[in-house]
Amino acid sequence: MKKKIAELIKEGIEVKNKLLESRVNEIEELAKAMLKTIKSGHKILLFGNGGSATDSMHIAAELVGRFRKERKALPAIALTANVSILTAIGNDYGFECIFERQVEALGNKGDMAIGISTSGSSKNVVAGILKASGMGLKTAALTGNKIGELSKISDLCVRVPSLNTPRIQEAHITIGHIVCELIEDAF
Numbered sequence: 001m002k003k004k005i006a007e008l009i010k011e012g013i014e015v016k017n018k019l020l021e022s023r024v025n026e027i028e029e030l031a032k033a034m035l036k037t038i039k040s041g042h043k044i045l046l047f048g049n050g051g052s053a054t055d056s057m058h059i060a061a062e063l064v065g066r067f068r069k070e071r072k073a074l075p076a077i078a079l080t081a082n083v084s085i086l087t088a089i090g091n092d093y094g095f096e097c098i099f100e101r102q103v104e105a106l107g108n109k110g111d112m113a114i115g116i117s118t119s120g121s122s123k124n125v126v127a128g129i130l131k132a133s134g135m136g137l138k139t140a141a142l143t144g145n146k147i148g149e150l151s152k153i154s155d156l157c158v159r160v161p162s163l164n165t166p167r168i169q170e171a172h173i174t175i176g177h178i179v180c181e182l183i184e185d186a187f
Helices: 002-022 024-039 051-064 083-092 095-106 123-134 149-153 165-186
Strands: 044-048 076-078 112-117 138-143 156-159
Touching (some): 002 024, 002 165, 024 156, 024 165, 044 051, 044 095, 044 123, 051 076, 051 165, 083 095, 095 123, 123 138, 123 149, 138 149, 138 165, 149 156
Parallel strands (some): 044 076, 112 138, 138 156
């Protein structure tokens, strides 16, 4: 087991080193876009499936609550948190509409929608980003290295240089922590 543990930790370090070598500019762009959105009086909408759903909630919590410093609450909503909404939309319209309908209800021009998907092609995340774009929201995506639909339709995309889902998810929360800290530093 110790050998396997060491291998998995090394895989994570390798992905983060590749992220450091190739994606710092994209992470900075994402942080700047989020900060601009918040400073202009608008909100961040985050969404994804499975582990990406919890990443959405985690990032929203860091913004609304606090990350490391005392500061005012910042406007962020995870579209993955309300089970009644998710199941009602899923039942009445289909699972592929769960984010699209919420973006339509809660999004306003000037807000920012961030879709998180390790594959970069989750149909409901793509639908949410397309709806956001059509409504005049700034759009961003966190994905894996595969060039999926989200990387083609989002204004900004940070593609984690890996095809390994657990390592991509680990990098997504690292990116989330980085942008939260940069945003918090600005306040």
